[in-house]
Amino acid sequence: MTQKTAIPLRATVLDAPALAHGFFTRQGGVSTGVYASLNGGVGSQDDPHSVAENRRRMAAHLCGDPAHLLVPYQIHSAEALIVMNAFGERPRCDALATSVRGLGLGVTGADCGMILFADQEARVIGAAHAGWKGALAGVLEATLEAMETLGARRASTAAALGPTISRKNYEVGAEFAGRFIAESNDYNRFFSASQRADHFMFDLPGFIAMRLRLAGIGSFEDVTRDTYAEPESFYSYRRSVHESEPDYGRQIAAIALL
Secondary structure: OHHHHHHHEOHHHOOOOOEEEEEEOOOOOOOOOHHOOOOOOOOOOOHHHHHHHHHHHHHHHOOOHOOOOOOOOOOOOOEEEEEOOOOOOOEEEEEEOOOOOEEEEEEEEEEEEEEEEEOOOOOOOEEEEEEEOOOOOOOOHHHHHHHHHHHHHHEEEEEOOOHHHOOHHHHHEHHHHHHHHHHHHHHHHHHHEOOOEEEEEHHHHHHHHHHHEEEEEEEEEEEOOOOOOOOOOOOOHHHHOOOOOOOOOOEEEEEEOO
16 A cells, blocks of 8 residues: 555654654655655656655654755765755765754665664764765764764764665675775674675675674664565665666655754
8 A cells, every 4th residue: 555644664762752753765755656656866867846745745754844854965975064054055975963953864775774863962963874885984983973073972872774775685796895804804794695606795784783883872773674675665776776677766864853
């Protein structure tokens, strides 16, 4: 059954009266075709009016004003930006942090990790997009550093990982695995054998969880949903390639201080 309202998934560690957050699925929007239905990706080839209406529906759950739902131009980097007001042109980075009430911080994803952060005591929030490049380069740690600049403490910060491609559906080549092993032999544990020679299955959610725990995060939750395996619920870049689709939509995860 098609969902007619944008009802996001939630994480227990971020449930608090002072916070609004959500990991939006692909259900509850107005887009059609391969974008059906709650496509939040302005970088897709979807009708811009449909994307704008979809984002309006998402903003209604968080900060009310669609202009205050802030999503950067993601570049698979370790760049985190502190924002204190709404922006027009999207900054090129992969994480945002703020202490301003009424601003919604969002990131998009279609297999990559979308992580929401909150220090409820300090009233500081963050959002990060972490594909393998960003996670390896340090975008999660950069987000925590930006939050600390605003008064947050890692020990009291909660983080939640939204729907992400799972190990069983994320096959990579030997060169890919080699980049991680060159950083640390301990990263071997995030790779398991594939059915194809010289290929491996990569555990991106596990890698993200490990980096956050080593960074000293206070609490962590993984919603444990697989973007690739659930086509009715989530967009997936990798699935779109395997199925020879012309394009793909993007989920949005977002958080706001009330």
